[in-house]
Amino acid sequence: MSEKPVSLSDVASLAGVSVSTASKVLNGGGRVSAETRRRIEEVAARLDFRPNALARFFATGKSQTIGVLTSKAPSMFALPVLLGAQSALGRSEMATLLYSVPYDLQSLGDAVRKLRARQVDGVIVIGDSLEWPLHSITHSLSVPVVYALGVSEDPQDVSVTPDGRMVGRLAVQHLLDLGRRKIVHIAGPTRDLATNERAEGMTRTLAQAGERLAADVMYGDWTRGWGIRAASRLLEQGTAFDAVFCGNDQIATGVHMTLRAAGLRIPEDVAIVGVDNLSSLLLQPDGFITTVDTRMAALGEAAARCLLEAGTGTVEPGVHYQPCALVVGESTTGARPGSATDEERYLEI
Amino acid sequence: MSEKPVSLSDVASLAGVSVSTASKVLNGGGRVSAETRRRIEEVAARLDFRPNALARFFATGKSQTIGVLTSKAPSMFALPVLLGAQSALGRSEMATLLYSVPYDLQSLGDAVRKLRARQVDGVIVIGDSLEWPLHSITHSLSVPVVYALGVSEDPQDVSVTPDGRMVGRLAVQHLLDLGRRKIVHIAGPTRDLATNERAEGMTRTLAQAGERLAADVMYGDWTRGWGIRAASRLLEQGTAFDAVFCGNDQIATGVHMTLRAAGLRIPEDVAIVGVDNLSSLLLQPDGFITTVDTRMAALGEAAARCLLEAGTGTVEPGVHYQPCALVVGESTTGARPGSATDEERYLEI
Numbered sequence: 230m231s232e233k234p235v236s237l238s239d240v241a242s243l244a245g246v247s248v249s250t251a252s253k254v255l256n257g258g259g260r261v262s263a264e265t266r267r268r269i270e271e272v273a274a275r276l277d278f279r280p281n282a283l284a285r286f287f288a289t290g291k292s293q294t295i296g297v298l299t300s301k302a303p304s305m306f307a308l309p310v311l312l313g314a315q316s317a318l319g320r321s322e323m324a325t326l327l328y329s330v331p332y333d334l335q336s337l338g339d340a341v342r343k344l345r346a347r348q349v350d351g352v353i354v355i356g357d358s359l360e361w362p363l364h365s366i367t368h369s370l371s372v373p374v375v376y377a378l379g380v381s382e383d384p385q386d387v388s389v390t391p392d393g394r395m396v397g398r399l400a401v402q403h404l405l406d407l408g409r410r411k412i413v414h415i416a417g418p419t420r421d422l423a424t425n426e427r428a429e430g431m432t433r434t435l436a437q438a439g440e441r442l443a444a445d446v447m448y449g450d451w452t453r454g455w456g457i458r459a460a461s462r463l464l465e466q467g468t469a470f471d472a473v474f475c476g477n478d479q480i481a482t483g484v485h486m487t488l489r490a491a492g493l494r495i496p497e498d499v500a501i502v503g504v505d506n507l508s509s510l511l512l513q514p515d516g517f518i519t520t521v522d523t524r525m526a527a528l529g530e531a532a533a534r535c536l537l538e539a540g541t542g543t544v545e546p547g548v549h550y551q552p553c554a555l556v557v558g559e560s561t562t563g564a565r566p567g568s569a570t571d572e573e574r575y576l577e578i
Numbered sequence: 579m580s581e582k583p584v585s586l587s588d589v590a591s592l593a594g595v596s597v598s599t600a601s602k603v604l605n606g607g608g609r610v611s612a613e614t615r616r617r618i619e620e621v622a623a624r625l626d627f628r629p630n631a632l633a634r635f636f637a638t639g640k641s642q643t644i645g646v647l648t649s650k651a652p653s654m655f656a657l658p659v660l661l662g663a664q665s666a667l668g669r670s671e672m673a674t675l676l677y678s679v680p681y682d683l684q685s686l687g688d689a690v691r692k693l694r695a696r697q698v699d700g701v702i703v704i705g706d707s708l709e710w711p712l713h714s715i716t717h718s719l720s721v722p723v724v725y726a727l728g729v730s731e732d733p734q735d736v737s738v739t740p741d742g743r744m745v746g747r748l749a750v751q752h753l754l755d756l757g758r759r760k761i762v763h764i765a766g767p768t769r770d771l772a773t774n775e776r777a778e779g780m781t782r783t784l785a786q787a788g789e790r791l792a793a794d795v796m797y798g799d800w801t802r803g804w805g806i807r808a809a810s811r812l813l814e815q816g817t818a819f820d821a822v823f824c825g826n827d828q829i830a831t832g833v834h835m836t837l838r839a840a841g842l843r844i845p846e847d848v849a850i851v852g853v854d855n856l857s858s859l860l861l862q863p864d865g866f867i868t869t870v871d872t873r874m875a876a877l878g879e880a881a882a883r884c885l886l887e888a889g890t891g892t893v894e895p896g897v898h899y900q901p902c903a904l905v906v907g908e909s910t911t912g913a914r915p916g917s918a919t920d921e922e923r924y925l926e927i
Contacts, residue, residue, distance in 0.1 A: 293696075294643070294673045299661075308657040312648075315676040322696065324643045324675035327664040342626075347642075347671065 235276045244272040294324045295536065296344040296352040298366075301331045304357050306505075306525050310378050313529025314353055321537055323350070332356075334364060341369045351536045353377055355529075358391070358423060373539030377532035378525070380422075385546045387539070389532040391523040392550035393426025394433070399521050399555045400474045400502045401434045407561060409472035409500055411443040415459040415484060417476040419448040424476060427504070431474060443470045451476065456483020464491055471499055472561075478503035481518045485560060501560040509556075519561040522554045584625045593621040643673045644885065645693040645701040647715075650680045653706050655854075655874050659727050662878025663702055670886055672699070681705075683713060690718045700885045702726055704878075707740070707772060722888030726881035727874070729771075734895045736888070738881040740872040741899035742775025743782070748870050748904045749823045749851045750783045756910060758821035758849055760792040764808040764833060766825035768797040773825060776853070780823060792819045800825065805832020813840055820848055821910075827852035830867045834909060850909040858905075868910040871903045 241251035246265060253259030254269040255278065261269075272278075295318055299307055315325050326347055330336040344352055351372045356363050356379020365383035367374045376388040404412055414431060417424045428446055435441055444463070449455035456475060460483065463470065473488075475481035481503030485495055493499050506522035528551045535544050590600035595614060602608030603618040604627065610618075621627075644667055648656055664674050675696055679685040693701055700721045705712050705728020714732035716723045725737040753761055763780060766773045777795055784790055793812070798804035805824060809832065812819065822837075824830035830852030834844055842848050855871035877900045884893050 303661060305654070308661060312652060312657060312660070312676075312678070315674075316678045319676040319678065322675070322692065324673040324696070325664075326671070326673035327661075327668045329661070329665045329668065343671065347673070 235278045237278070240269065240273050240276060240278050243276070244269045291350050292348045293322060294326055294347060294349050295533075296340075296347070296349040297325045297327045297355065298337070298340055298352065299327065299329050299355045300357050301329055303329065303355065306523075307355050307357050307378055309525040310355050310529035310532070313526035314355070314377065314533040315529075316526075317530040317533035318537075321533075323537070325353075332364065337364055337366055338369075341366050344370065351375070351539065353532055353536055354379075354381075355532075356380075356390075363388075373536055375532050375536045375539070377529060380548055387535055387544055387546055388548045389528060389535060389551060390548060391423075391525075391528060392552055393423050394430030395550070396423075396504055396521045396523065396553050397427040397430025397432075397474075398434045399553065400427075400504070401431045403519065403555055403557070403561065404472040404474065404500060404502060405434070405438050405440065407472075407496075407500060410440060411470045412440075412472045412474060413444045413463060413468065413470045414442060414446045414474045415456060415476060415480055416446050416448050417451045417480070424448070427476065444468045449480075451479060453479045453483035456480035456485075457487050458483075460484040460487035464488075473499060473501050475501065475503045478505045478507035478518055478520050481520070481560070485518065496559070496561050496563055503560075506556050517559050519558040520556050522556050524551065524553060527551065584627045586627070589618065589622050589625060589627050592625070593618045640699050641697045642671060643675055643696060643698050644882075645689075645696070645698040646674045646676045646704065647686070647689055647701065648676065648678050648704045649706050650678055652678065652704070655872075656704050656706050656727055658874040659704050659878035659881070662875035663704070663726065663882040664878075665875075666879040666882035667886075670882075672886070674702075681713065686713055686715055687718075690715055693719065700724070700888065702881055702885055703728075703730075704881075705729075705739075712737075722885055724881050724885045724888070726878060729897055736884055736893055736895055736898065738877060738884060738898045738900060740772075740874075740877060741901055742772050743779030744899070745772075745853055745870045745872065745902050746776040746779025746781075746823075747783045748902065749776075749853070750780045752868070752904055752906070752910065753821040753823065753849060753851060754783070754787050754789070756821075756845075756849060759789060760819045761789075761821045761823060762793045762812060762817065762819045763791060763795045763823045764805060764825060764829055765795050765797050766800045766829070773797070776825065793817045798829075800828060802828045802832035805829035805834075806836050807832075809833040809836035813837075822848060822850050824850065824852045827854045827856035827867055827869050830869070830909070834867065845908070845910050845912055852909075855905050866908050868907040869905050871905050873900065873902060876900065 237251055238248050241248045244251060246269060250261055250265065251269050253261050254266050255273055299311060303311065318325055326349060328340045330340050349372060352370060352374045354363055354374065354376045358378050362382040363376050363379040365381045365386055367383060367386050374386065376386055378390060380388040380390055401412065414428065416428060447459045449459060473484050475484055481501050485501055488499055489495060495501060501518060503518045503520040506520045509522065531551055535549065538544050586600055587597050590597045593600060595618060599610055599614065600618050602610050603615050604622055648660060652660065667674055675698060677689045679689050698721060701719060701723045703712055703723065703725045707727050711731040712725050712728040714730045714735055716732060716735050723735065725735055727739060729737040729739055750761065763777065765777060796808045798808060822833050824833055830850050834850055837848055838844060844850060850867060852867045852869040855869045858871065880900055884898065887893050
């Protein structure tokens with residue numbers, strides 16, 4: 230691996246041109262005839278020549294660096310977004326300069342000054358899905374800015390965020406397709422954007438099928454404890470239901486345990502759907518709970534692509550909703566042959 | 579936030595020196611008298627001048643970019659290491675170029691060629707705690723390399739990894755301090771380095787106290803399902819035990835549920851300790867299970883500091899073991915007054 234790298238003058242010499250002409254073609258920055266360009270590019274490809282960063286920086290004035298702002302303590306959702314964005318940028322040889330800062334105007338202002346000093350070519354602001362709307366810093370910078378896992382306060386900004394309505398639609402359509410008609414919804418906090426978008430997608434899908442919820446939406450928090458309390462309340466109230474759409478997988482696990490303990494069969498008596506695909510985030514074996522995966526790493530990659538394409542004028546301003554995906558588990562379709570016992574599997578989440 | 583940034587010539591003019599003299603002081607790269615240097619630095623500080631990246635790149639030939647290699651699908655442990663490293667680098671205005679690649683020699687060779695072409699100032703290789711040893715790429719690069727969350731195959735390399743023996747020591751010392759003498763250990767897979775280091779720390783700590791395990795170490799996997807099976811086996815065998823040190827928090831939760839279901843009181847009859855501080859990784863409220871936190875973000879920061887200091891000759895070659903921390907929960911010391919009910923709390927993990 231330690232052979233001497235191919236230099237620009239190696240390429241120039243083999244192509245029969247001057248070093249400065251080769252530089253214009255390979256580092257960008259000047260006019261060269263099509264025929265000469267083709268010859269230089271052909272030699273560069275044959276030798277596997279990679280222009281070095283210093284030369285490219287000289288020639289183009291681009292830093293090949295993207296600034297990334299995350300909140301002070303990014304959540305388990307923001308981390309895969311960060312990774313997805315950086316992986317996509319790395320494939321395009323773009324480095325990232327990360328500032329993990331509180332989301333107040335003072336801290337953002339400091340970060341913007343640093344990003345300008347570093348002459349980054351663009352900026353990605355990663356929210357935490359709960360903060361909404363995100364402060365817009367677009368007008369403080371002369372380079373493209375993309376907002377991910379959150380929505381900028383400025384509707385002209387480009388924001389890339391999970392399609393919360395699609396989450397609600399996929400979850401409920403799956404339950405309807407299985408013939409369930411008495412669906413209840415145990416949701417997260419009513420103040421969260423995700424909660425409201427999911428409920429909206431759910432309600433619309435039910436209405437299109439001529440159905441409605443079997444009970445009012447129950448709002449709480451995102452914990453397993455809330456799933457336990459909410460399911461207990463449903464049982465105490467004697468609500469008739471054959472399916473529960475839960476705000477996340479932790480709520481779903483609490484619901485599952487409580488219904489099982491009460492002697493109900495999952496999914497025969499009650500089918501359960503969660504959100505987040507938590508077992509994939511934990512890198513556990515695939516889960517028992519049917520879930521909607523919001524595909525955070527793919528969202529990060531999409532945000533990076535938007536940023537890389539921002540200069541081409543092909544990226545629409547506004548909110549880009551990223552599709553999610555249903556991951557079917559045993560909590561709606563029953564145990565698969567040869568799989569681990571029900572008791573063991575549901576505890577893997 | 580959009581005021582015009584302070585330029586080098588603003589500083590030079592106010593300090594009464596030429597632009598080239600100001601550049602030598604602020605971007606590095608030349609000799610200037612102490613008195614002149616002081617005056618220029620004083621003006622720069624007063625104006626909040628930040629040298630721009632292009633100028634610094636010209637003056638020093640440094641890219642201010644660190645290459646970071648992670649495995650193709652980094653685990654929930656590698657992500658906070660990545661974040662911690664990047665946060666520390668960001669504070670030093672260092673960008674990172676991330677390549678998320680399979681850990682084979684071909685892919686590493688490709689990555690090394692790219693890192694050289696980008697003229698990075700250093701490289702961090704982030705392992706996945708399970709891969710061991712990590713391939714050494716140090717000799718393919720002319721810049722410092724630090725290995726994190728894993729140990730390089732070359733003992734002369736700098737590796738920063740969790741102190742697995744300290745994990746075992748803290749867990750067992752805590753149980754001994756609480757007066758427990760019949761301790762059992764339900765571990766992860768025997769092939770994993772973490773498993774063996776923790777068992778070693780545990781055994782040594784027991785020996786120093788003149789104690790030994792109440793049963794042979796039980797090796798399995800890292801899941802809650804394994805915790806359930808192992809605890810069931812202990813109960814069936816009639817093993818007498820008053821404490822369980824578990825390989826991670828997921829095993830611990832499975833053990834806890836199984837013992838509770840069998841009518842045992844936690845911690846009165848059996849105290850339980852896990853590893854990982856999973857509830858902090860999930861950003862859940864503090865957990866019920868007493869756990870040893872391997873402090874992954876701090877480990878990433880330490881790796882970044884090692885790299886930044888590598889040029890100063892103060893970093894020792896070899897393995898730098900990062901300290902972990904005991905996080906005491908109710909599974910060893912009982913419910914705190916005013917806390918949520920036991921049933922609710924243990925389900926939060």
